[in-house]
Amino acid sequence: MAELRITINGASYKALDGMTILDVCRREGIHIPTLCNHPDLQTRGICRICVVDVKGSKTLQAACSTPVEAGMVISTTTDRVRKSRKTIVELLLANHYTDCTVCPKNLNCELQSLANEFGLTDLRWKERRERTIPQDDSSPVFIRDNNKCVLCQRCVRACDEMQGVYAVANLFKGDSMIVGSAFNKPIGEVVCINCGQCVAHCPTGALSEKYCIEDIWKAIDDPKKVVVVQTAPAIRAALGEEFGYPAGTRVTGKMASALRTMGFDYVFDTQFAADLTIMEEGYELLGRLRSALTGGEAPALPMTTSCSPGWIKFQEHFFPELLPNVSTCKSPQQMFGAVVKSFWAGKMGIDPENIVCVSVMPCTAKKFESIRPEMARNGRPDVDYVLTTRELAVMIKQAGIDLHDMKNSTFDNPLGESTGAATIFAASGGVMEAALRTAYEVVTGREVPFKNLDISPVRGMDGVREASIKINGAQKDWSFLEGVELKVLVAHGTANAKKVMNAVREGTMAAHFIEIMTCPGGCLGGGGQPLPGTPEIRLARAKAIYEEDADSPLRKSHENPSVKKLYEDFLGAPNSHLAHELLHTHYTARGQY
């Protein structure tokens, strides 16, 4: 790319051909307000809040979508720029149903911040926008309030570009334009995977997850109920952001104390169930490989992971014929619930009817997963309530707790014990890495041949990553794997998953095992995580996750003492009859049209 020079506010800057004015300003720390722009999404230049003066142009230009040209003279602070930007905010507000004090995005709303940034003290268009459009609460996990929508299309782009679902689009035109789904049907009636990336990318309160906060306080306050909480690996690397900690701060111990202070009876860890998942899923993979390589019944290969409920629903809609490829393992959240209400209830002598299992997830799709009919036993759901990371932060604040004041504590045992292999479930590639650490060692009796157990080829943020690991020195039981090059693939974002699964459908996929995570960067970039979520923030969270793994005394799921004990005392062996009954599931072919 050719280098060129431009002038911004009188100073000369280097730029590369192909950069936009906004790119250069961001690099140089020159503030330009943005709204429809998001680093995860393609530029559309819709909202115009980023306008700047370009010498020689009759009209102001949108910095986000105007490429730099050699010798360009740009001004970002002129009277015309200031007035135009302010007018744009005023016009957006004129058409925005404003109930900030009771809005779920209060103090976390980009439109509110813009109003603040421009110091608006009065509305030029006095007539208040009323709530003229009914809210759409047909989704099991989120609410759309189009009265607050500013038509920035961030949700539309997230759903199309990142997830390949296209559940929402602009409908109609001009002053009738709204964001909605086919035939203007409620979102609950069209193909939606509940991933919440629309919610996570919405700059206003037009999209928000369905809260279950009050139900949980009620359970905590009910003396008859034993309220058990589990937290997903991704929470500990992100919750701090809600309390002003920099992204990537690990708050595991403080979070455990906060949960206990709030009144949860037992503070457990989804990571226990993540280790359990590796045992079940690892043995399931080895079983499929055994069938394939010893000429038994031809199993569905490549096997894909099943932890990410958005991906599961995506597969059910878009690739129903490939459902046999999906591991039958329930996700860690659901395995945890199943173990709590069977093994743990029995051990503690508690009637499972009185156990309320709450999970804290970085995810909105987990809310839907928990209400799937197949995720219940004897009509009793494995998991009763699912909170997002954001909801947990609200509850902590409601309880008058500041996370900063909390001392570090640990999870309760036995369902709070876990390994570093479970921690990395939060990052794209983590389930694969955890599975390989265990499967390789089960087969060969030796650790995976990577320095410090870090399987770096499967780490990172590229949308699709491939790796292979050659099995040398397989033990007697696994001799069929001797010399086999195990090929694995990792993808995140269901738009990437779609490409991968198309290759599987066409029979051009060489991998044996595929990890798919619905959200960018894996669960740490989930639809229920603190806002904003950007590539930098996700990298910081990933760094924290891998540090937590590196610091863990145990880093292989099969070494988790409590998991070993669970097999000894209760389940028998991985993939046993009882394990199948409690920890495995089936899927529903849904189709697309």
Next chain:
Amino acid sequence: MLRETLLRKLDHLIEFHGKARESVLPVLQDLQATYGYLGEETINEVARTFGISQTEVFSVASFYHFLNTKEKGKYVIRICRTISCELRDKANILRALESELGIRMGETTHDKKYSLDYANCMGMCDRGPSMMVNDDLYADLTPSKAVDIVLSYR
């Protein structure tokens, strides 16, 4: 409408226009010419044929005033809504037609004969107010002229 007929028609259209994403619009136009509107079944089958989401197809169809996503009358009357026709008394043309047909803007008569719709500029700004009845264009309208024209469509 028979699904088989629709699918056969779609096959022909794909053969002619191709299956790339940019062919969605001409395919929709041709389907509208055949069926008068683009109903749920039609949009679903177009989405399936192109391998894209129904929402995307509906978004395209609902954007254009000349594509209907709801069943319309045999004759669709489109009145220009833009500023030059507005200044030349479009409102009275609309009032006359509404009272003659007994329907409001956006509605269809019970006998499914006439629908009233807006259209954006028809390029007849010097001779407004203007309207279209299906593909026929009329300009220099007065209220009584508009009614006579519409009633000549039987």
